[in-house]
Amino acid sequence: MNTKILVVEDQFIEADNLRSILRKGGYLVCKIARSVPEALQIIESEKPNLVLLDIYLKGELTGIDLAKILRDQQIAFVYLSANSNKQILDAAKATKPYGFLVKPFREKDVLVMLDVAWYLHRQNLGLSGSGKSGPGSQPAHDIKEIIGSSKSMNEVLNEVKIVGTSDISVLILGESGTGKELIAQNIHYISARKNKPFVAVNCAALPANLIESELFGHEKGAFTGAIDKRIGKFEQANEGTVFLDEIGELPLELQVKLLRVLQEKEIEPIGGRKKKVDVRIIAATNRDLEEEIAAGRFRLDLYYRINIFPITLPPLRERKEDIALLADHFVRIYARKENKIITEIADHVIQTLQNYDWPGNIRQLENIIARSVLLNNGPILEFLKLPGQNKSNVTLPETRIKSMTENERDHILLVLGQCNWRIYGQGGAAELLELNPSTLNSRMKKLGIEKKYFKHDSN
Template sequence: MISPATPSSAAPTILVVDDEASIVDALGKVLQKEGMTVLPAGNGREALDLVRTRPVDVAITDLRMPGMGGDDLLKAIKAITPEVEVIVMTAYGTVETAVEAMKRGAYDFISKPLKRASVVATVRKALDKAALLAENRDLRARLEAATTREIVGNSQVMRATLEIARQAANSTATVLLLGESGTGKELLARYIHRHSPRDRQAFVPVNCAALPESILESELFGHEKGAFTGAVRSREGRFLEADKGTLFLDEIAEITQTVQVKLLRALQEGEIEPVGGRTTKVDFRLVCATNRDLTEEVKTGNFREDLFYRINVIPIRIPPLRDRLEDVPLLGEHFLRMYAAKHGKAVDGFTDEALHLMGNYGWPGNVRELENAVERAVVLCRGPQVGADDLPPELRDPSAGHGRQVTFSVGTPLEEVERRMILETLKFTRGDKRLAADLLGIATRTIYRKLESGFISEESFRSAPARSGDEPQPDKGGDGVLH
């Protein structure tokens, strides 16, 4: 009888279970000759003890055993370690039983009397499947790690903000995130979702300003086939996508009055009405965000007062980066590591002069501007550390960026003045539409409408250098990184 071997980190581990010691011994010798580690067990209880205490890649078990049979053992193994592939052994004439076991989660079966070639081939296929599943799990974990950006920051004001967010996360109350463009409202919304009881369900983000008014209602609430011209098929909206999960409505101040009424009903009654369809119950947790003063929007009649009170249950104001400059070194190091890895650069830090400039700059574009600045510096850096010369010009000379002026001749048509002002502001913000709208004092949707109508073209501010000699930077979308 073989003894339980000490598993090798390189050798796959196979659990062999049968009440007949001769079968366990024979299988063990065959598999050990193939370079595998074997864990022998004479009954189901003994096998479960091994599964609980030892890593197992594949289990081979007889179906008919006294006490705990192979069928019950299969269920127990899958309950304890679902990733273990189970192969069942069956005597001639009981193939139907083996097929039933496969329906309950077994990988395959082998018939007695056992044949060496068949056993080895089946085990290797099971190991291949287990390895593929493990690789998929690892890739999913890496993807989640890459897309789930951590919050970096140790300032008192940031710790206070996160504490409120943690408390809010455990409830079902609607959260309203307030703050300037680029402070990281979407990141904080994801943070609230990850720390909520709904974390295993969907997080559905919607940028209300980026959706044309004509399709915003359909995009959110869905529509039935034929509800309007072009509705060739029915479509579930974002509310149903977020059922049992979290719906994040960014730029909430941009939604139309019609959509505001339907959103209010969804919050009050827990039901939505697709365009051209019937009301449908939906269970969602709402997180909203805006960089505008909703109380002023209510006074001017642009935003419903009853809806404002519905979404303003737990307001959380995200501080601008200028109010937590002590977090700039931490954020800078974080972005430096991230972009050094992304661009394959051997850059491991900042010079003291660079850190001094970064810590004394006002960062009007907040964390998003800092992220862009660090990526630019990493790409342009020629040494092991980012120096002052690698930083954007406005950090070395603040007047280089913020002193830009736009002049017009007397008699310039107002339409041209408007076009030039929006265009130059977009160049200044490196294509950041939300920041440009903030600086101009207009709604973000206004800029999107100008782009859609052709009043301004994307190429006109993408192709020109931004901020006195700086290269144009891509609009990363979303709301930057909070950290």
């Protein structure tokens, strides 16, 4: 084991607890520092690979001051804290730590956080490998159904691959409609739990008086109307993953019970006895949880438990280079559903999509494409109506008469689609068009008609 850890903590009990956890996990604890000056001396002499750093330290210099020095020296660090002051948390986040650990520490959380921090740090330095002992490549995984090639989405996919092979809690942040549940599903399906249940819960959609029963279950007769026993979502997801969408909507009294699940791995159904459960929690929200903490609406200790590995999804307006790919993806889906042949999207439609601000993000784009496909006629998607538009400004191509060549191409494409691209034999395109097959092939070549136009029918 060659990963050396420096613990910077001025509380003796906390520092000793951390040293015990780290040694048990196989790490080399080079020293315990009680202040920033002492830490700087140890860094100079011991050259630690990673620092566990308390935000609050006695003396003139704080943990945040030391963090700025560590960042300049390219030394990885993770904050230790139990403070809920938003201003201080914002200042700490600005130093770009590899994570936060909340006091008191759980052994598993500490060790997993260090694995993740060490891997991400080596990735940032352009090195391969992860884990406590350095080298050890991460396996490659295919991320299904996530459309996008922009820089921001590639960063998200890389984070999904990293955390997918772990078992730590994940917090997915982003506006409504950015695809948070899809990201959660992919994390689950590349994890060791992939063959176990993935149970999604929309916390915002549950009536306040039913949330506890929905999450943890109840026994028959536990309350008026409980005529049958109910198995809660956490028990349904045992050995799998629970996705808590819009966790910021969860009432404070339920946050306490959720914290128990994370800490003790147990639930207590209404009217029943405590039960052990083994679930991974992935949470998502479009709220600023730090503002919710400052307002007293969200628990700091729960925030730290679910925020071990945050992933932030960019809004669609910040990844406009992906809009054409997403539009094409949705056109294929809804053309198949509506039994239509649509081979391409007109350039003016793509331009209109890219110029729009998309307040509803990907979900809004999907709904508009679905409507446009339904209203479209012909193999090219030329009709598009965005919110706020009226009949006078519906996006349509400039009015013009198509050439004979364009009409011929469109007609051949339509017939080929109806024949599933079968040219020869009875019921083939050549027979329906009353052409010799060789003549049809010649016309297709001249018109630039290739199999690629029907790639959405190839599966």
